[in-house]
Amino acid sequence: MGTRRCPCGSLEAFDACxxxxxxxxxxxPPTAxxxxRSRYTAFVHGDVEHLLRTWHPDTRPTALExxxxxRWTGLEVLDRVGGGLFDTDGVVEFRAHHRDGGRSGAQHERSRFVRDAGRWVYVDGVVGEPR
Structure with a gap:
């Protein structure tokens, strides 16, 4: 069996990414x-537990369907502010491409992350192209 590339677009093997x-x-994950990227990959794989576990408790839904x-088909990271190894907050802007039936689409989001008990968590995001 060959090594699968990670769906997040890093070009690394899935297990190493x-x-x-x-x-x-x-x-x-060490950075925002x-x-x-791991949350995008969780959407690709349908890993709801990872999505909920990495969501800030103040903004996390009780359930997620x-x-x-x-079908998620690709990820582009457009910008990042902070979110590094020594930061306590950060913003990552991305475009996630998908297919729904025969239609292609994309979700553009500017997501906020913070460290909570030493771990990065997703807080919220602004969806849509910037004006």
Missing amino acids: CGRYLGADGVA EALM LDPGL
Whole structure:
């Protein structure tokens, strides 16, 4: 079996990239961008537990249902502010491409992240192209 590339677009193998962050035994991503990429990968793989676990408790929904007809096809990281190894907050702007049936689309978001108990978590995001 060949090595699968990570869906986050890093060009790394899945297990060496976002695969190590997913699942109950996953390690904490070291940066806000790594967390955002792992969350995108969780959407690709339908890993609702990872999405909820990495969502800030103040903004996290009680449940999350993913659209089974939506297939995520690519990720572009457009900008990042802070979110590094020694930061306590950060912003990552991205465009996530998808297909729904025969239609292509993209979600553009500027996401906010903070450290909570030493781990990066997603707080919220502004969806849509900047004006």
